[in-house]
Amino acid sequence: MDLRLHGKKVLVTGGSKGIGLGIAQAFAAEGADVGVVARGEEALKKLKEEFPEILTLQADISEKGERQRVFQAFIDKFGTIDVLINNAGGSSGGKTMETEIGQFEEAMHLNYFSAVHLSQLAVPYMKNQGKGAIINITSIFGRESGGKPTYNSAKSAMISMTKSLADEVIKDGIRVNGIAPGSILHPTGNWQKRLDENPEKINQFVEDQIPAGRFGTVEEIADVALFLASEKASWIVGANLNVDGGQSKSNF
Template identity: 60%
Template sequence: MDLGLQDKIVLVTGGSKGIGRAIAKSFRDEGANVVITARGKEELDETAHQLGAFAIAADLTRPEERADVIRQVVEKFGTIDILVNNVGGSNGGAIVDTDVRLFEIAMDVNLYPAIDLSKQVVSLMKNKGTGSIINISSIYGREAGGKPTYNAAKAALISFTKALANEVIPFGIRVNGIAPGAILHSTGNWQKRMEKNPDKIKQFVESEIPAGRFGTVEEIAHVVVFLASEKASWVVGATLNVDGGQSRSNF
């Protein structure tokens, strides 16, 4: 299916590995011009070389570096058609054992870059009357599971997605989200857990994922490129579970 993404300008945060890398590759496969950003310059540059993408090393927890990323993309390509807010991470443990500062850090990593970058690209997209923003959250933004710091930040991201979507759809800008379940890839936490305790992880998959396996990064990426395309023109403010049936929520 031709998704009509040829020559679109796409910015993917956290694009050097895992889900972000797969998203960037899927957009490149559709003929888009892709910019990836992450903190680790060496890995970022290697990924950009492999994919034929443009790399900008940046720490997106810093407002000045977020602004500089947008500036560099606009200087090189003139605009941004699609923003994928994928950068994120988790920390801490049980709430009573976790310092409040770790909750703040979780917001700094998972929420505030998405808010700030979205606000900046909206001003560009309004001028064109079109654009797409995709936020990568988690099924644990909707239900218990995982680390509370991460859950809180991802829940806020889902709420932000809906609120911004309603504000900007009159200008032709669509904002949506993806809530992945357990995704296995070589640099992810599930891979580390599997290597540490394969029997426990096998039992988790059998009991918690109705599809009977982990998801792949490509399965997330395929949904992202669809949502970003005009084939999903009537999808506004949604955060779609992509989880093999893992989520226990009804929405």
């Protein structure tokens, strides 16, 4: 299926490893012009060596000034933006009563405020050309408890913002949607680390918690991102799609 993504200008945050890397590679394979933002210089260097056609931008996008800097660098390179993938994220802390308020604030800056701000920067360009797509990588735990409270709270806010922004900008031809991954296994992720440390426990988790009977892959998330960015998804607006092998307990 030709998704007509060739030549599209695509910016992926948190794109040097894991889900973000898989999404960046998938768009590049479709012939899109891809820029990746990440904090880790070594991971970006490795990405550039393997995919020299991808623009790599080093920044901590929890910082407002850094977001403005790398977004402008992307525009300077490609002239406009067609697709924004807000994927950067992370979690810290433990139970709510055991976690410093500063860690909640950090989680919001990294996961949520970065997505809001970059969307604000991207929308005027998309509006000017009459079309565009913003895809927020949320989590099934943005709808239900399961991950760390800092992460859950930020992803929940992200899901709400996805719908409110979608309704605001669809009249300008801009579609905003989210992808809520379940447990995804990749070499640099927490699930791989836990699997290596205690395979019996993690295999039991998969059996008990994931109806499909296995972890998801980054490619399965990337495929959904490609679809949502394409005109094949032209009537999908403000949705937040679970991509989780049935793991979520939510039925709506």
